[in-house]
Amino acid sequence: MMTLNERFKALEAENAPGQESRQDVNDLDSIVCGEKIEGVPVDFSHGDIDAFPPTPGSVEAWNKGYEMGGEQAYTQYRGSAKILKGVAERISAFTGSPVLADKELIITPGTQGALFLALGSTIESGEKVAVVEPDYFANRKLVKYFNGIIAPIPLNYQGDSSQNGPDLDCLEKTFKEGTKVFVFSTPNNPTGVVYSKDAINKIANLASFYNVTLIVDQLYSRLLYKGETYTHLCACNVLLENIITIMGPSKTESLSGFRLGVAFGTSRLIERMERLQAIVSLRAAGYNQAVLDGWLMEPEEWMKKRVSEHEAIRNDLLKVFRSAGLSVATPQAGSYLFPKLPSLKINTKLFVQLLRYQAGVIVTPGSEFGPTTRDSIRLNFSQDHQRAVAAAKRIVEMINRYQK
Amino acid sequence: MMTLNERFKALEAENAPGQESRQDVNDLDSIVCGEKIEGVPVDFSHGDIDAFPPTPGSVEAWNKGYEMGGEQAYTQYRGSAKILKGVAERISAFTGSPVLADKELIITPGTQGALFLALGSTIESGEKVAVVEPDYFANRKLVKYFNGIIAPIPLNYQGDSSQNGPDLDCLEKTFKEGTKVFVFSTPNNPTGVVYSKDAINKIANLASFYNVTLIVDQLYSRLLYKGETYTHLCACNVLLENIITIMGPSKTESLSGFRLGVAFGTSRLIERMERLQAIVSLRAAGYNQAVLDGWLMEPEEWMKKRVSEHEAIRNDLLKVFRSAGLSVATPQAGSYLFPKLPSLKINTKLFVQLLRYQAGVIVTPGSEFGPTTRDSIRLNFSQDHQRAVAAAKRIVEMINRYQK
Numbered sequence: 001m002m003t004l005n006e007r008f009k010a011l012e013a014e015n016a017p018g019q020e021s022r023q024d025v026n027d028l029d030s031i032v033c034g035e036k037i038e039g040v041p042v043d044f045s046h047g048d049i050d051a052f053p054p055t056p057g058s059v060e061a062w063n064k065g066y067e068m069g070g071e072q073a074y075t076q077y078r079g080s081a082k083i084l085k086g087v088a089e090r091i092s093a094f095t096g097s098p099v100l101a102d103k104e105l106i107i108t109p110g111t112q113g114a115l116f117l118a119l120g121s122t123i124e125s126g127e128k129v130a131v132v133e134p135d136y137f138a139n140r141k142l143v144k145y146f147n148g149i150i151a152p153i154p155l156n157y158q159g160d161s162s163q164n165g166p167d168l169d170c171l172e173k174t175f176k177e178g179t180k181v182f183v184f185s186t187p188n189n190p191t192g193v194v195y196s197k198d199a200i201n202k203i204a205n206l207a208s209f210y211n212v213t214l215i216v217d218q219l220y221s222r223l224l225y226k227g228e229t230y231t232h233l234c235a236c237n238v239l240l241e242n243i244i245t246i247m248g249p250s251k252t253e254s255l256s257g258f259r260l261g262v263a264f265g266t267s268r269l270i271e272r273m274e275r276l277q278a279i280v281s282l283r284a285a286g287y288n289q290a291v292l293d294g295w296l297m298e299p300e301e302w303m304k305k306r307v308s309e310h311e312a313i314r315n316d317l318l319k320v321f322r323s324a325g326l327s328v329a330t331p332q333a334g335s336y337l338f339p340k341l342p343s344l345k346i347n348t349k350l351f352v353q354l355l356r357y358q359a360g361v362i363v364t365p366g367s368e369f370g371p372t373t374r375d376s377i378r379l380n381f382s383q384d385h386q387r388a389v390a391a392a393k394r395i396v397e398m399i400n401r402y403q404k
Numbered sequence: 405m406m407t408l409n410e411r412f413k414a415l416e417a418e419n420a421p422g423q424e425s426r427q428d429v430n431d432l433d434s435i436v437c438g439e440k441i442e443g444v445p446v447d448f449s450h451g452d453i454d455a456f457p458p459t460p461g462s463v464e465a466w467n468k469g470y471e472m473g474g475e476q477a478y479t480q481y482r483g484s485a486k487i488l489k490g491v492a493e494r495i496s497a498f499t500g501s502p503v504l505a506d507k508e509l510i511i512t513p514g515t516q517g518a519l520f521l522a523l524g525s526t527i528e529s530g531e532k533v534a535v536v537e538p539d540y541f542a543n544r545k546l547v548k549y550f551n552g553i554i555a556p557i558p559l560n561y562q563g564d565s566s567q568n569g570p571d572l573d574c575l576e577k578t579f580k581e582g583t584k585v586f587v588f589s590t591p592n593n594p595t596g597v598v599y600s601k602d603a604i605n606k607i608a609n610l611a612s613f614y615n616v617t618l619i620v621d622q623l624y625s626r627l628l629y630k631g632e633t634y635t636h637l638c639a640c641n642v643l644l645e646n647i648i649t650i651m652g653p654s655k656t657e658s659l660s661g662f663r664l665g666v667a668f669g670t671s672r673l674i675e676r677m678e679r680l681q682a683i684v685s686l687r688a689a690g691y692n693q694a695v696l697d698g699w700l701m702e703p704e705e706w707m708k709k710r711v712s713e714h715e716a717i718r719n720d721l722l723k724v725f726r727s728a729g730l731s732v733a734t735p736q737a738g739s740y741l742f743p744k745l746p747s748l749k750i751n752t753k754l755f756v757q758l759l760r761y762q763a764g765v766i767v768t769p770g771s772e773f774g775p776t777t778r779d780s781i782r783l784n785f786s787q788d789h790q791r792a793v794a795a796a797k798r799i800v801e802m803i804n805r806y807q808k
Contacts, residue, residue: 002642011679019682020479021485050473059470064465066661069454073661074422082663083427109513109663109685115686124408141683257470257477259513261559275415279545280520281513285663285689302542 001125001147010144015349017045017364017380018139020356025204028196028357031346033401041360042391043129047335047382052306062312065290067264074287078274079107083292089298091247091264094272097235103267106274107292109284111219111248111261114273115142115183117280118215118244119262122181122274123148130174130182132166132336136189136217140370145203151179154372157329158340164329168206176212184205185217186222186233190338190369190378192331199219200231204238211228213242220334222303223252227313228332234265242266244273249295251335252306252380258288259269260295313381313388320392323397335382338366341375343404348374349400359394405529405551414548416509420541420752421449421768421784424760427748432761435750437805445764446795451739453658453762456710461698462659467695479785482678483511485714487696494700495651495668501639509672510678511696513622513688514666515623515652518677519546519587521684522648524620525600525676526585527552534578534586536570537774538742539783540593540621544774547587553631555583558776561595561733562744568733569603572610579614588613589621590637593741594773594782595734604635608642617646624738627656627706629715632736646670648677655739655786656710662692664699714739717785722794728800739786745779747808752778755806765796 002010005060042048053062070082088101099105106234108114117139121280121350123129125147131139133152143150151390154167161338164370166184177183182203186195190296195203214231224230248261263273277283314331321328328339344351348365355361377395381388406414408777410557417423446452458563469476476484486505492505503509512518519542529551535543536557547554555578560572570588579586586607588601599607611618628634638649652665665688667677681687718735725732725743732743748755752769770780781799785792 001530004525008525008676008679011683013481013679013682016481016682018686019480021480046478048474049477053473059467062466062470066466069457070452072455074450076423077417109689111684112683121408121412125405138683145683147678158737225656257690259685259687259692275412275417276549278417278420279415279516279542279682281517281550281663282422283663285513285692286661288663288689288692304676383598 007145012142014124014368015368018138019034019075020045020362023353028354031260032354032358035160037359037388037394037397038392039360040387042383043362043364044379044381044383044385044391045364047254047380049256049382050381051384052254054254055249055294055298056302057293061291061294062086062287065287070352072290075283075286075289077269077278077283079284080289083289084106087257087292087295091262095235095245096298097232100267104270105262105264106270106277107156107284108249108261108263109281110259111217111246112138113259113284114246114248114261115139115217117273117276118246118269119143119183120276121269122213122215124180125343128179129172130171130179130186132184134190134366134373135369137368138181147183155188155191155193157193158327159189161330162306164193166197168199168202172206175206179212181213181215183215183217185219187220187222187333189334190336191329192228192334192336192338193295193329194332197229197231201238202384204233204236204240208238208240210264214240215244215246217246219246219248219251221247222311223307223335225307225314230333242269244269253295253298257292260288260292261282294337300349301326309385310382313383313385316385316389317379317392318382320396324396333357335380336378337379337381341377341399344399345404346402348377355395355398357374359398361391363396410412411549415545419769424449424766434756436758436762441763441798441801442482442646443764443794443798444785444791446791447553447766448783448787448795449601449717449766449786451655451658451770451784452788453660455788456658456786458658459653459708466691469691473704481682481687481692482519482674483635483688484693489755491666491696491699495666496537498635498700499639501636503544503668503672508674509668510674511688511693512665512667512681513685514654515621515650517663517688518540518665518667519543519621519653520651521677521680522673523547523587524680525548525673526617526619526752530631532578532583533573534583536588536592537683538594538770538777539773539781540589540733541772543587546593554586555620559592559597561592561597562731562749568597569599572603572606575607576610579610579616583616585617587619587621589623591624591735591737592740593624595733596635596740596742597733598632598736601633601635604637608637608640608644608772612642613646618644619650620647621649621650621654622629623655626713627711627739628737629711629718634737638652648673653696656701658704659695660662662694662695664688664692695697713789714786717787717789717792720789720793721783724793724796724800725804728803739784741783741785742780745781745803748803748806750806752781759799759802763802765795765798773780
């Protein structure tokens with residue numbers, strides 16, 4: 001059992017996306033190589049919702065919620081029964097798997113909230129939790145915070161794309177050795193890899209056989225590129241006794257400012273998550289919940305356009321990085337790119353600080369996503385198209401300056 | 405160390421305020437005594453923000469935040485630097501104690517969020533935490549959740565009002581025996597007792613001497629009734645190395661639907677709270693934070709009116725209950741009343757269910773606030789005045805029916 005000091009050491013957030021403004025950059029002048037590189041600053045640490053604004057009608061939905069007054073301000077902890085009903089129907093249709101509105105669904109403060117509640121409701125102190133490397137940076141922190149022990153599962157993403165996905169042999173070995181929880185994102189954050197149908201079925205079968213709880217983060221499953229297919233684990237033909245799926249409107253739909261997420265699955269776990277929510281923050285902000293009334297029912301053309309615009313940015317950034325000789329997987333979904341840097345004269349964290357200081361570009365160091373990707377950087381390319389391309393070129397220029 | 409099952413058992417929320425609609429009431433018909441009592445239903449489990457609407461200008465502030473776009477959607481985890489600056493200035497003025505905007509203040513998802521983060525940042529597993537009985541129901545649950553051990557401190561509130569307050573001898577004994585954290589609310593929830601200047605100074609001196617961390621919940625400190633004075637612990641003349649004060653606009657200002665709270669104090673603890681917030685829910689919803697721009701600067705007349713209207717309801721409810729012979733302390737601040745029931749033929753939880761079923765009145769059973777107050781009920785009297793009085797009379801009628 002860790003002391004509080006140790007636990008909070010594990011929660012260091014200085015390099016987390018969005019926290020860059022709290023870093024101390026006084027000493028960079030002495031090591032800067034060359035002049036500043038001009039250009040409109042781009043913050044790749046998260047999506048730019050000014051470039052891709054929230055779903056049309058969101059503000060109207062919010063104001064409608066506000067007008068409802070007390071009923072909407074004080075919902076059940078798991079969220080407004082009326083809103084849950086609509087969301088359950090649309091999630092059932094989206095995933096192809098029925099969700100009971102009053103038993104199997106909870107509205108949370110963002111998908112971060114859903115992850116916290118899901119892992120807090122399933123990790124026993126001292127038990128092993130399978131975590132993919134690389135994967136969403138908070139997964140590792142959450143496991144440590146809940147006194148779990150990380151059992152690392154390597155993700156293949158840099159070679160032949162038909163081999164992309166988690167190392168399933170390693171996963172089975174880990175399950176066999178007693179791991180009781182497996183948390184992962186598909187589409188994977190930070191690489192954009194979508195788990196194949198075969199991989200999903202294998203995971204389901206292994207989890208069923210070894211009685212493992214699955215926490216599946218599908219935050220980016222709606223931003224799926226041409227020719228790709230998405231397999232919902234919750235809809236597979238295997239009886240899974242303990243599964244929580246997490247989604248939310250913060251990314252594709254640019255509704256992050258509302259802090260909304262949903263989790264659905266095993267009712268016993270949803271019940272636990274609600275109990276935990278009651279002491280964590282009571283509920284997702286009441287009026288904000290009303291914005292979910294428009295979720296998963298956006299105009300089809302609007303969604304299509306949003307996906308194709310992201311695909312165009314993805315393609316251009318891949319060109320910029322690949323022309324410069326960088327190794328980078330093609331994201332099948334989502335808006336993350338995870339290029340690997342060549343050998344530099346400085347470490348990646350310092351390079352990332354210099355990128356911000358010297359080139360006006362904010363990215364997230366690969367070390368946030370696991371110990372095996374310290375030489376990569378993550379970009380959220382949900383940005384203004386031209387500015388993103390220009391900023392990617394500045395990254396390449398910076399790599400040239402600091403390359404060994 | 406508790407297992408997960410044990411920890412979640414301790415988090416039962418079925419009787420928590422606002423969760424009543426999830427209770428099963430099928431079996432009440434067989435034990436009902438007499439007919440239903442007609443009247444407009446009143447939910448005393450929380451304030452009625454339709455009777456006392458949000459601060460004027462809140463929606464406009466929210467919309468302004470929304471219009472700011474990405475900058476407001478993605479703030480630092482501890483909240484927008486600009487908003488923190490204004491809030492820090494106004495809190496400093498309100499409490500009479502300086503608060504550094506960038507080091508000593510965090511915006512949280514409600515005061516519940518602040519409590520969770522504060523206790524999560526200070527309770528070492530297996531250590532004793534002093535908790536007042538009765539006090540806000542989540543305090544007990546939080547201590548158990550964080551594997552702390554509750555060291556109970558009795559609150560005097562039923563006798564001579566000059567004796568009101570925590571049992572300070574018991575507190576010192578507990579500190580002497582190694583308790584390292586003390587959490588309490590003043591004004592006290594559920595009784596409305598305000599800790600006296602002497603009590604606050606004694607607590608400060610004891611905490612300083614025994615090196616105890618203080619978590620002070622001042623949620624209701626602005627709703628202070630005629631003739632009462634409020635003492636801010638954070639402003640006392642004792643050097644306190646570890647203190648977090650919690651406030652928020654959810655009550656007096658009726659802004660609960662925005663889920664906003666603030667915590668201020670020791671920078672090392674605020675830093676920990678931000679790290680924890682990063683994995684719990686990232687930040688208080690971005691657009692909602694903008695509503696704090698109007699907080700602690702409401703029109704003076706509006707605040708005066710709000711306080712006096714609550715005082716009038718308090719006085720009338722006290723009359724109704726005291727005329728019926730019930731023992732109930734006079735709340736010095738806040739909007740909670742905590743009458744003690746006489747001996748009934750049924751237990752308090754069942755009586756509370758029958759109140760809802762038969763008389764259209766929702767209250768919270770005293771057992772939520774500690775083990776010593778099972779025979780009390782809590783009312784949040786921030787309600788429509790006439791309906792509240794009528795509902796209080798129905799409570800008295802129900803007591804008469806079920807009295808031994």
